[in-house]
Amino acid sequence: MKKLYIFLLIALLFLLVLPKFLSSYVLGIFIMIFFYAYLGQSWNILTGYTGVISLGHSLYIGIGAYMTFLLTLTLGLSPWIGMWIGGIAAGLMGLVIGFFGFRFGLKGVYFVLLTIAFAEIGRLIILHLKVFGSFQGLFITPEFSFANFQFKENIPYYYIALGYVIFSLIVVQLLERSKIGRYLVALREEEDAAESLGVDVFKYKMIAIFISAFMTSLAGAFYTNYLYYLHPGTMMSMAFSIEIILRPIIGGMGTVLGPVIGSFLITPLAELSRIYFAKAGYEGLHLVIYGFLLVAVVLFFPRGVISYIKKALSRKQAEQK
């Protein structure tokens, strides 16, 4: 375990000095790696630790992004403050969905559908609001300053995105060590048994969905101020929800490092293949590959890449002894 921490520390130091040596373009790819690792981690808190699958996490990032934007527009509030308010709004939305889902015992596919239904309603409502540019989407003219969360260069975004990932790792690590985290794992593995031992299943699932929605929505502020363009058709679509879940599934659900590993594996591949195929005139081919990848991973490596790394490491340790 100690070795892992030393490794992570070295990796962190490496990532901290890395921007000195990279072009703005490569930095952009790293920013996307961190962004999706953070989102995957936030999703992982709900699905990885409780076992209920959400396919509607794009709703929370949408709430975060639009709330932050709206607060800046109307009250002139800095996104640094607005994002927390957006987070609470998304968390409350999560509680509403959780209430319907958990109180009425919707499981498996039913819960998946509930999350999709709410996300789609949210997408359609925002699509029809004039404040948010309805069908044209929303272009944001950046005014570069730290308070505005808008920067000319990629380097500040790189460090902020890295900060997001570290924040999420700390949250998940704390959660996993806490009583709440253990209850969550217990009820994922054997819900009835956990309940009969006196774990308040409803309460802990509600806590999980609140934290997950809250954290997902924080990424909305980043998304807005990094891309300067918001459209519910891309950011709040089911396709985006699938983007979010792909990396933790490939990396390994229900583990602290799974989503990060998944993002390091998939994001560069995704970014490069998307650009490469689009140039070659095969727009959409990368999504076909994603689809097959999702099928293959669930069929052949349901525990994710991390389980193989763990196995390899433990074998090595056994050999050393």
Add this chain to the structure above:
Amino acid sequence: MNLTLLFQLAISGFLLGGVYSLIALGLSLIFGVMRVINFAHGEMMVWGMYVAYTILVWTGVDPFFSFLVSAIILFILGYLLQRTVVNRILDFPEAMQVLPLVGMAMVFENSARLIWGPDYISPQSRFALHSLSLGNIMIDTPRFMAFSLAIIITIIVLLFLKKTDMGKSIRAAADNRTGALLVGTDVNKVYAVCFGVGTACVGAAGGLLVPLMPLSPHIGAPFTLISFIIVILGGMGSLTGAMVGGLIIGVAESIGPELITNIFHGVGLDFDFPHTMKQVVSFFILIVIMILRPQGLFGGKKG
């Protein structure tokens, strides 16, 4: 409130609802037998649409005939999909079954985009813009034909399940898998045929929809969702439920926005509920039905 308009909308929604019923029938059949939700259902329907469209462009044969080809091609695709992917996930936890089929949905959607391009197309079929009039009410001819054909196909599928040996095996496997195995049924083959019949239904429905709406690779997902809503409304695995649910959702989506706009105006809100938000009506029905009656209208015992 304009009653004629409302009645007109109800009729047109009812007719479209017949096609919805056929789509949902496929989903319900697959779920009833394999307990698997086909998350690629709408995307497979889009393939059915494109097959009919391609035939229309190449040979000029109207989609109201070529939907048969769509059904056959989708049967083959469904059969292969069951053999390669679905058969392996039957024993997975329910939540994990979702993901490979979501992956297949992406494959179908984006391969359609690669083959047929990303743009919206509205092919001109022979019956377009014709309409029948019944007093004040106008009935769109393509809609009426699509409805009638969808009902005929539904009856044929039900007869197939009731009368043929294969149909009986499918129902037997749905009732009791172990029992079917014990009496020597080739369950794997039965499952694959059943999945194929389910996707053939949605393929045929796709063909019928070509004259009714513009097609693009990305219109599949809403249909997947609509068919889930219908199946949950009618009751998972209940074929009657799928048919009745399809008609209810068709009418609800059609008159819902108009009714809600009227209610808004009635309470003094100057806000129109746009027709592009009609799905919100179905999603609302979904949430209500999942909470109040999760087994659906016709899903009595299994829930």
